[in-house]
Amino acid sequence: MGKKKGNKAAASTDDFLQTLEDFTSKENWDKFFTLRGNDDSFEWYAEWPQLHDSLLPLLQDSSSSSSDSLQILVPGCGNSRLTEHLYDAGFRDITNVDFSKVVISDMLRRNIRTRPELRWRVMDITKMQLADESFDTVLDKGALDALMEPEVGTKLGNQYLSEAKRVLKPGGKFICLTLAESHVLALLFSRFRFGWKMNVHSIAQKRSKLKTYMVVAEKENSVLLHEITSAFELVSLGRNDSQGSGMREAVESENKIRRDCNNGSDLLYSHEDLKLGIKGDLAELTEGRRIKFTLGGQGSNFSYRAVLLDAQKQTEPFVYHCGVFLVPKTRAHEWLFCSEEGQWQVVESSQAARLIMVFLDSSHSGATMEDIQNDLSPMVTQLAPRNDDEARIPYMMASDGIKKRDTVHEVTSPMTGKVVVEDVVYESAPSNLEDLSTSSDLAFRRLVFKRTEGLIQSEALLVEDGEILEQSQKEKTKNVSQSKRKGNKKQNQEPSRPLMRVSHDCLASSYHTGIISGFTLVSSYLKKAESCGTMVKTVVIGLGAGLLPMFLHGCLPFFSIEAVELDPVMLSVGKDYFGFTQNDRLKVHIADGIKFIRDITNSEASSEESSNIGSNGDSTTHNTQGGICPDILIIDVDSADSSGGLTCPASDFIEETFLLSVKQALPQHGLFIVNLVTRSQSVKDMVVSRMKKVFDHLFGLQLEEEDDVNVVLFGLCSESVISENDIPESAIILEGLLKCQRLETKQSIIDATKKLKCWK
Numbered sequence: 001m002g003k004k005k006g007n008k009a010a011a012s013t014d015d016f017l018q019t020l021e022d023f024t025s026k027e028n029w030d031k032f033f034t035l036r037g038n039d040d041s042f043e044w045y046a047e048w049p050q051l052h053d054s055l056l057p058l059l060q061d062s063s064s065s066s067s068d069s070l071q072i073l074v075p076g077c078g079n080s081r082l083t084e085h086l087y088d089a090g091f092r093d094i095t096n097v098d099f100s101k102v103v104i105s106d107m108l109r110r111n112i113r114t115r116p117e118l119r120w121r122v123m124d125i126t127k128m129q130l131a132d133e134s135f136d137t138v139l140d141k142g143a144l145d146a147l148m149e150p151e152v153g154t155k156l157g158n159q160y161l162s163e164a165k166r167v168l169k170p171g172g173k174f175i176c177l178t179l180a181e182s183h184v185l186a187l188l189f190s191r192f193r194f195g196w197k198m199n200v201h202s203i204a205q206k207r208s209k210l211k212t213y214m215v216v217a218e219k220e221n222s223v224l225l226h227e228i229t230s231a232f233e234l235v236s237l238g239r240n241d242s243q244g245s246g247m248r249e250a251v252e253s254e255n256k257i258r259r260d261c262n263n264g265s266d267l268l269y270s271h272e273d274l275k276l277g278i279k280g281d282l283a284e285l286t287e288g289r290r291i292k293f294t295l296g297g298q299g300s301n302f303s304y305r306a307v308l309l310d311a312q313k314q315t316e317p318f319v320y321h322c323g324v325f326l327v328p329k330t331r332a333h334e335w336l337f338c339s340e341e342g343q344w345q346v347v348e349s350s351q352a353a354r355l356i357m358v359f360l361d362s363s364h365s366g367a368t369m370e371d372i373q374n375d376l377s378p379m380v381t382q383l384a385p386r387n388d389d390e391a392r393i394p395y396m397m398a399s400d401g402i403k404k405r406d407t408v409h410e411v412t413s414p415m416t417g418k419v420v421v422e423d424v425v426y427e428s429a430p431s432n433l434e435d436l437s438t439s440s441d442l443a444f445r446r447l448v449f450k451r452t453e454g455l456i457q458s459e460a461l462l463v464e465d466g467e468i469l470e471q472s473q474k475e476k477t478k479n480v481s482q483s484k485r486k487g488n489k490k491q492n493q494e495p496s497r498p499l500m501r502v503s504h505d506c507l508a509s510s511y512h513t514g515i516i517s518g519f520t521l522v523s524s525y526l527k528k529a530e531s532c533g534t535m536v537k538t539v540v541i542g543l544g545a546g547l548l549p550m551f552l553h554g555c556l557p558f559f560s561i562e563a564v565e566l567d568p569v570m571l572s573v574g575k576d577y578f579g580f581t582q583n584d585r586l587k588v589h590i591a592d593g594i595k596f597i598r599d600i601t602n603s604e605a606s607s608e609e610s611s612n613i614g615s616n617g618d619s620t621t622h623n624t625q626g627g628i629c630p631d632i633l634i635i636d637v638d639s640a641d642s643s644g645g646l647t648c649p650a651s652d653f654i655e656e657t658f659l660l661s662v663k664q665a666l667p668q669h670g671l672f673i674v675n676l677v678t679r680s681q682s683v684k685d686m687v688v689s690r691m692k693k694v695f696d697h698l699f700g701l702q703l704e705e706e707d708d709v710n711v712v713l714f715g716l717c718s719e720s721v722i723s724e725n726d727i728p729e730s731a732i733i734l735e736g737l738l739k740c741q742r743l744e745t746k747q748s749i750i751d752a753t754k755k756l757k758c759w760k
Contacts, residue, residue: 045141045177045178045212046204048085050203054203054214059072059086059091059137068090068091068092068093069092071093071134071135072086072093072095072135072136072137072138072139073138073167074096074140075097075098075138075160076097076098076143077096077097078098078103079106079107080141084115084118087115087117087118088115094118095130096118096121100122104121104122125147125163126147126156126160126163130163133167133168133169133172134169135168135169136168137168137172138168139175140164140176142177142179144157144176144178144184144188145179148181148183148184153646153682154183154645155303158303169219170220171218171220171221172218173217174217176214176216179210179211179212179243180211180243182689185215186681187682188215189250190254191272193258193273194273194278195219195221195223197218197226198226198228199229199230199231200214200215200216200230200231200251201215202231211243225261225262226258227255228254230251266292268294268305269294270293271295271296271383273293274291275382282308282383283386284385284386285385286310287313289310290310292307293306293307295358300375300379301371301375302364302375304358306358309343309344309355310353310385311352311353312344312347318352320350321384321385321389321391322352322353322354322355322383322384322387322393323350323352323355323393323394323396324376324380324396325346325356325358326397327358327359327360327397327398328397328398328400329361329362329364329365330402331398331400331401332361334401337359350396353385354384361709362647365452369395377393381393402425403427403441405424408421408445409573409576411573415566416567416569416570417450417451418451419449419569419570419573420447420448420449421445421573421578423445423446423462425441426441442461444459444461444462444508445459445460445577445578446458447545447578449638452638452639452647457545458545458546458547459509459547461502461506462502462503463500465499465501502547502578504550504551504554505554505555505745506745507551507745508547509547510703511710512547513752514701515675515712516551516752517701517734517752517753518701518712519734520727520730521699521730522671523731523734524722526556526558526733527733529631530558535559536556536558536559536631536632537562537632538632539561540561540563541593541596541636542563542565542593542635542637542649543563543580544574545573546575546578546580546588549563549580554739555740555745556738557739559585560585561587563586564588564591565590566590566591568590593637594653597661597662629665630670633665633666633671633672633673634675635672635674649674649675654687654690655690656690659690659694660694668718671714671715671716672714672717673712673714673715674715675710676712684711688700688759691715696717698759698760699756700713700714700756700759701714701752701757703755714756724757727754728753735750
């Protein structure tokens with residue numbers, strides 16, 4: 001299995017490969033194996049001549065048993081001949097599993113006479129019906145790689161690795177043949193930390209430019225944390241190939257984590273790590289114990305980020321022996337919940353001897369609280385301290401932080417589903433708008449999609465509309481005068497509520513502030529463009545309610561903005577409820593964002609000419625039917641399906657082919673911006689790795705110190721770029737270009753530039 005495509009000349013090869021658009025689909029694999037037939041093996045990665053010298057010594061050393069009694073499991077076996085070669089080499093006790101009934105039937109027929117002791121079973125490798133600690137070796141040839149599709153995220157990979165660890169005997173080995181993509185290594189290394197020895201081998205390849213790596217994890221009875229070793233010189237990797245460089249960086253990064261942990265630094269543990277006793281006996285309460293960890297995996301519908309806290313004073317009388325406190329996404333980054341000091345305050349107020357604080361995110365948006373509690377219950381029970389009373393574990397929850405909520409409009413879009421416009425007043429002002437707080441509560445208008453209810457698509461500050469209010473007062477005075485002339489004596493009229501409008505000179509969303517702060521990276525070009533009277537062409541993929549384009553239009557008058565939106569309902573909602581308007585500097589295209597950019601790339605004009613400001617201040621811009629050749633391209637779209645761990649953007653926008661189209665569409669001074677929202681570290685690593693590969697330089701901005709979800713990425717096309725030391729001076733240039741009516745808004749943008757970090 002895996003993602004490396006075959007290189008056969010047969011005319012039907014394309015037909016085979018077309019069936020494998022989704023490597024996690026059973027139906028696709030059934031079709032693939034049916035087309036190939038039972039005698040046509042398809043080898044993913046290295047073949048037996050390249051494998052046996054490295055693999056056989058590992059198997060022979062796996063157990064004190066002889067080779068014919070060594071129990072080997074081959075998950076996702078496919079129709080590879082690997083098992084047959086092992087059998088012929090003397091390893092007879094081999095169990096092969098695959099979820100494709102077609103391939104298992106074919107392999108059974110192929111080997112029933114010549115290799116009768118081989119076992120073939122139809123089985124999902126993420127849910128294997130196999131006994132605990134029943135195998136000496138689990139031999140994976142591309143199975144993990146195949147499960148780690150970007151659209152799926154880490155869920156299937158996590159479930160599979162839990163199963164592999166479960167069925168291995170103490171002293172057994174998990175041997176994983178992989179192409180070593182960064183997101184695969186990030187998961188693999190993190191799941192085999194405590195109680196495992198890990199070693200990396202390189203497999204020689206004769207017919208492919210891609211290298212195959214063999215990662216070996218040996219199960220120990222201890223909970224020691226070892227550094228990863230290698231059977232070759234890591235230093236030599238990456239000099240001439242990105243694949244080797246990725247492996248070296250992944251090993252060095254993981255070993256640093258392991259060294260830091262052994263030296264006393266804290267780590268985000270897994271539930272499995274805690275069950276091993278890494279942080280002591282959890283059955284006992286320990287004053288002031290605080291552990292950050294992740295929950296979920298095998299048997300769970302969701303994954304969670306959590307903190308276990310044992311009360312700092314165990315002498316206090318407690319109402320609860322153990323409690324669970326759920327924190328909604330909208331409040332996860334408040335000081336009370338994200339800081340250690342704040343969390344201890346929550347523990348004290350909960351009156352629980354042990355509190356397990358669980359943070360909800362956008363991946364839980366479609367679930368009810370009953371779903372969440374049912375999912376968490378078995379895991380929480382394992383984490384509860386010993387208690388003779390067997391009292392129930394209560395679930396507590398922070399409110400969503402909203403004091404008042406009014407639904408302004410609801411509409412169902414054929415593309416997006418149910419769309420809600422609502423006005424809200426928060427219990428406390430958002431941290432980025434605290435300077436605006438007065439004695440009266442701030443009101444905000446929000447755009448929310450029911451498909452991802454935990455994710456606010458657009459948010460704007462509401463302010464009193466002076467012009468409308470003045471017209472209303474004049475009309476009211478006129479009506480009162482007419483009533484007096486007619487003799488009407490209506491008394492005690494209720495005072496009218498102030499008329500409100502969306503403020504387009506204030507950034508209510510902190511990630512919008514982060515996006516604009518990144519203009520610092522090209523501020524010298526922006527200054528030159530303004531001085532020359534040249535329009536800076538900016539494309540925003542994803543209109544939302546139109547707040548970002550409207551802000552750019554108002555505060556950067558030398559910007560020409562094109563917004564691209566797939567759903568026409570969004571344009572109507574923006575116009576009717578968020579004050580969005582178009583003019584000669586701000587236009588909307590109802591189009592597919594991917595196709596829009598590729599149309600630019602494919603246009604003959606944009607491939608042969610570039611956008612340059614000459615000595616006379618002229619700028620050449622290449623027009624296409626679908627759009628313009630932009631100086632700045634911003635991706636600000638959500639994913640229709642965030643179950644794979646990617647909430648923003650949709651996975652198509654971070655595919656390498658699209659990123660290459662973007663780079664080709666941008667001029668040398670161009671800036672590419674992506675708003676990335678993901679809870680999965682491996683998904684984040686994957687996106688960052690791809691952008692590093694495509695763009696000459698990459699900067700990142702983490703919105704808040706405790707926010708591991710929302711990151712804004714900035715790709716630059718020029719070989720020369722400002723360094724982090726130059727950012728303060730460049731920020732001053734940007735500050736001079738911003739024509740913001742609210743000084744606090746400008747200041748928040750400049751403050752955000754201090755968080756810009758160079759990642760490549």
